[in-house]
Amino acid sequence: MRFEKDIIFYINNYLVEKIGNCIKLASPNEASGYVLGNIQEINNKGDFNYNYFSSSFQCIESAKGSEISFFLDNEQKMLELQEHLIKNENLKLIAILHSHPSGTTPSSTDKHYMKHYHNSGFKNFAHLIWIIVDSQNKDMNGFVYLSNKLTQIKLIVGNY
Numbered sequence: 349m350r351f352e353k354d355i356i357f358y359i360n361n362y363l364v365e366k367i368g369n370c371i372k373l374a375s376p377n378e379a380s381g382y383v384l385g386n387i388q389e390i391n392n393k394g395d396f397n398y399n400y401f402s403s404s405f406q407c408i409e410s411a412k413g414s415e416i417s418f419f420l421d422n423e424q425k426m427l428e429l430q431e432h433l434i435k436n437e438n439l440k441l442i443a444i445l446h447s448h449p450s451g452t453t454p455s456s457t458d459k460h461y462m463k464h465y466h467n468s469g470f471k472n473f474a475h476l477i478w479i480i481v482d483s484q485n486k487d488m489n490g491f492v493y494l495s496n497k498l499t500q501i502k503l504i505v506g507n508y
């Protein structure tokens with residue numbers, strides 16, 4: 349799998365606790381939620397880097413209650429949320445998060461939905477980060493769909 353060094357996702361420690369609670373609430377099914385925040389673009393003489401800064405997490409119920417899969421089926425609702433966040437809170441939807449029973453590698457279903465949202469025609473979904481959390485040990489990995497390829501990104505947990 350490709351690794352994109354120009355994208356870094358920063359997730360606050362306090363959000364990790366909220367994510368853990370979301371996983372407990374959804375158990376034994378996969379948990380899912382939205383990570384909200386801002387994206388900082390850095391132009392270093394034509395070399396661009398992107399820093400995603402998380403500031404809020406919203407646990408959401410999957411449209412498909414399953415121990416091995418999750419599904420978000422309401423793109424219009426996601427667009428309305430995005431519009432509300434930008435207008436009222438100066439935040440945007442920067443990541444979709446879900447848990448796996450174990451491991452943080454995207455499944456074939458995950459890859460399908462990442463590609464679907466990337467190619468949906470909605471620019472708000474084109475560069476969403478997809479975070480997968482291991483339900484057991486809370487390890488996390490981040491991914492983005494770029495140039496029709498699944499790409500892993502650097503995810504840093506800390507106080508930001």
